Amino acid sequence: MENFIVSARKYRPTQFDSVVGQSHITTTLKNAIKSNHLAQAFLFCGPRGVGKTTCARILAKTINCENIGADGEACGTCPSCTSFQESTSLTIHELDAASNNSVEDIRNLIDQVRYPPQRGRYKIYIIDEVHMLSSAAFNAFLKTLEEPPSYAIFILATTEKHKILPTILSRCQIFDFNRIQWKDMASHLASIATKENIQAEPAALELISIKADGGLRDALSMFDLNVTFSTDNTLRHKDVLENLHILDSDYYLQITDHMTTQNHVGALVLLDEIMRKGFDGQQFIAGFMEHLRNLLFAKDPQTLALMEISDESKAKFKQQAEKTSTSFLLSAMNICAQCETNYKSAKNPRLHLELCLLKINYLPSVFQPATEGGDGKKAEPQAKAAGAKTTETQAPITPKTPVLEPTPPAVKEEPVMETTIPVDVPTLQAKPNPVSGLRSAKKVVDAKATEQTAEEVLAGLSNDPANSKAFTIEELTTVWNQLAAEFQSANLINKYVMMNRPIELIGSIIHMKVENEVQVQQFNENVRLEVLGKIRERLQNYSIDIALDVIVTEKSDKKMLYTQSDKYEFLANKYPLLSEMKQKLGLDHEY
Structure with missing residues (x-):
């Protein structure tokens, strides 16, 4: 039985062109190698799983390659490339700063830097998770990093750039890695599925890519998990939903349809079905807020393009957004935000969530009040006489609750003095x-x-x-x-x-x-x-x-004892032996 190798290691890029979603960095590094404009120290920073360590290894291998191609890529066949791929290279050293973060570790590294490489042009040190180094280790590393030998190059990688000392940042050439777009990840997963003879639905790959939130390593881990879950080497959308415990967006679409038609019974029945499937109420309300936000974005083509979803999902959001008003969406998001804030502190969270849906359910009647025999439309404003101000009909302010306030009773007209009383009478x-x-x-x-x-x-x-x-x-x-x-x-x-x-x-x-x-x-x-x-x-x-x-x-002559000194002086005057004991025993009191 062959040992299984996870996709994140098996399909790890070995050349710059195979790196996903970081073309701005790979192009810069290849041009630097071709023009021989290499910095003494590089700093790769960005979120997890976006290719920082991978690019550091490719850069180290390419710098020492004996037959660099015209496109700036390593040949992969020379002795230097072969020894690096087999992890036997003596010129490329990789150090994990998370477990080697002391001053002694950095001093050992500095001692090694003094010796030139036995083979190749450069001696390269890759330090991963460099933000884990202690302040003393950073300070010990400063001089060597600023003026290293001509044959030494340092490549630092970190996920938390703000934890690195400014004196270190000023000595490095900084490269910021971006979150990988979900479309690029879905395309990469599709190519891996083809190589592994896996039948994968496009919707399933898109769901994995969106769930990964910009991290390709996370996407590959979820891909392996779902492939193992299937028994016939097929990756289905419904299986991914179940395995990753993701609430399908169709539930949110159905609940919104119930809300716009004021069908609170259908909304509560659908909520019960969601809760019986094991989804948490707070997870549901957070997802529903995200759904309402997407509906608000879908009302305009410019904001619709900002949504990280598939084209099929965009069409569904655009269709439903035409049925809802902006006032309804803003008020519903406000009610959901209040529910999410108070959910954990509520004694009956389920009732709290149902009350939130009931409030949203009756929002359409608040924003479009209809009268008997009328069509429910607001009257157009009419211009008043010359010199009078025209009152414009405006959309109502977003209410905290959909309950309309009753009209205050009319005040009986009496001859009263017109005055403003700022105090509470x-x-x-x-x-x-x-x-x-x-x-x-x-x-x-x-x-x-x-x-x-x-x-x-x-x-x-x-x-x-x-x-x-x-x-x-x-x-x-x-x-x-x-x-x-x-x-x-x-x-x-x-x-x-x-x-x-x-x-x-x-x-x-x-x-x-x-x-x-x-x-x-x-x-x-x-x-x-x-x-x-x-x-x-x-x-x-x-x-x-x-x-x-x-x-x-009358003021009392008695002095209040506030501090420890006051208390000691009072007791020393009353008991002279206390002062003598203090001197003999060498004691002192707290100040």
Whole structure:
């Protein structure tokens, strides 16, 4: 039985022309070899599985080839190429920096660089995963990398360029590898399938290529996995979906059709089928968001070309995109984003997901409201008289939920003062009075209202003799206790505590004593306007005001012990032996 060799190793490129999707790099390297403009150090960086180490090996082999072709490719038959292919070359050394990242490893490498090659023009060192070197190893490598011998060339490869020291980057010629396009990968997989006598459906190869996300090595690993899964050497699309646990895009197309026709029953039944197949709810909602994004892109030919899908799938998206509006797609994506954020923290994730689909299901009725006997279309705007502004019909703002807000009740027209009250005026009783009129004015005033504060309005009422009814201290105390009891029954403990203090009446000013300025600030911000408005209303006197008196207490001579030094000094004064023990034992305290 022959040993099985994975496709990533068996079909690893040995020449620049066989490298997939990196023509901008292979062309530059071949021209550098032909013109003999080779740098002292190369840095290959990019995502995993895109050909960095492969290109480094091809470059090393081609540089030392004894019969380089006119196209800049190695011959593959000379002693240098043969020894490299058999891993017996003494001039090409490959080092894994992930397991040899210490200073000693780099020093051993520098010692080897001193000796010229026994055969060939150059001595080449390939250092893979170079970002794993320690800072000390990088620093030890700096001088040799900057001024190596004329026969030494370093080729560094990494997936994380940002972890490499800038002093190393400045000494290298940097090549950035791109993610391989899925079409190039699908073509490469098709050629491998032909060589292996495997019958592969184009849709299956396209699915593997898209799932690989730009990494050819990942695509080859998934290709081997699915070939092993099949028993008749045939690669089918449905088998790839099952083996890689990918949710078919047809499910998303069907659910979107149910959403546009407001068939919530069909959507929920289809969701149950998806969940019974073992797919996670968060995986579904993420895929559905991607599907809605593709529908939005499919509305324009320019953005449709950006989608990394097959032409057949593009046609399906374009057909469904014509049935959906942009407002519907944006609102649905917003609802899905909220569902994805709250999915993990939900106690019933399944219900959370179903509620998300129900919200999306009723979006069409929100954006296209129809009336009885009407056609559901919005009326065209009509121009008003000369000098008046024309109101344009605009698309509604994307709602968080598809529930329409009820129309607020009409406010009874009363002669009120047009003013803007920037502070929060508390709700009073239903009895009509000037203060409640002010609160009603707050809801009906427009942008032309004057910027007059609530204190100025109440001050104007207090100057009116008709609004200054006499009252006694007993009546004031009764009203004050009633308000405190109301706060207590409403569980407004903070307000109750602020009011649960003795008061004194001097003229029309209520004096209340507090301990500090913080309590004054809290009372003025949270309680003052509400209490003052209700007292004036119930006593029918708008000249009443509240004054807070801060109680001045005598300062204590006792010093507070905050730091460790303060505590030590206090104990040393109280117990002199403590200082003597500190000196004899050579102790010290923390600062």
